[in-house]
Amino acid sequence: MRIVIAEDNVLLREGVIMLLESGGHEVVASVGAGPEVVPALLEHRPDAAVLDVRLPPGFRDEGLRAAIEARKAIPGLPILVLSQYVEETYAGELLSDGGGAVGYLLKDRIGRVDEFLDALDRVVSGGTALDPEVVAQLMSVRRDPLNTLTPREREVLGLMAQGLDNSTIATTLVITERSVGKHIGAIFAKLGLPPSDSGHRRVLAVLAYLNA
Helix, strand or coil: CEEEEECCCHHHHHHHHHHHHHCCCEEEEEECCHHHHHHHHHHHCCCEEEEECCCCCCCCCHHHHHHHHHHHHCCCCCEEEEECCCCHHHHHHHHCCCCCCEEEEEHHHHHCHHHHHHHHHHHHCCCEEECHHHHHHHHHHCCCCHHHCCHHHHHHHHHHHCCCCHHHHHHHHCCCHHHHHHHHHHHHHHCCCCCCCHHHHHHHHHHHHHCC
16 A cells, blocks of 8 residues: 655654554655645555644644645545544544545554554545544534434444444444444434445445534
């Protein structure tokens, strides 16, 4: 997998490069400032981008803005955003195009190497990979269309947002995989998602409540 990285902290950037390369990936470019992100992405056309939300020169939302601009220039570009804190507005904006292939992780999660690499794989596969803390905060402020879901269905949807498959959701909630399938079917119905490819419906279900 060919990857472009944007991170201003040199030590963290080099650490992420080492993790990715140890996982068999190729880092084709690494930049440290917002204005450098889109040119690097357009030049290299990577399989994925790993971007910090806040980059020089303003340390506000340069990384996010670059991600949104890049997705317009390269539709469907898989993007995994890293942030020091949960920033609800930024997460919502990144997800607002409804295309999937996005992730939002807190930087603390990078230290859990397997989880970090697994999240990147899910994003590249077209799914979502949201940090559990991000999911918790977004669910607490975005009630519609969640108000039609049962508490268990919300739990299932929250785990879907993290990118977990049915088997892992069943193990996490200590229920059968068949029950998970029923809950997901109910979620699709309550969110008004028409029958289509099940993988695409999962992405739409996650985006439906995050962008409510």
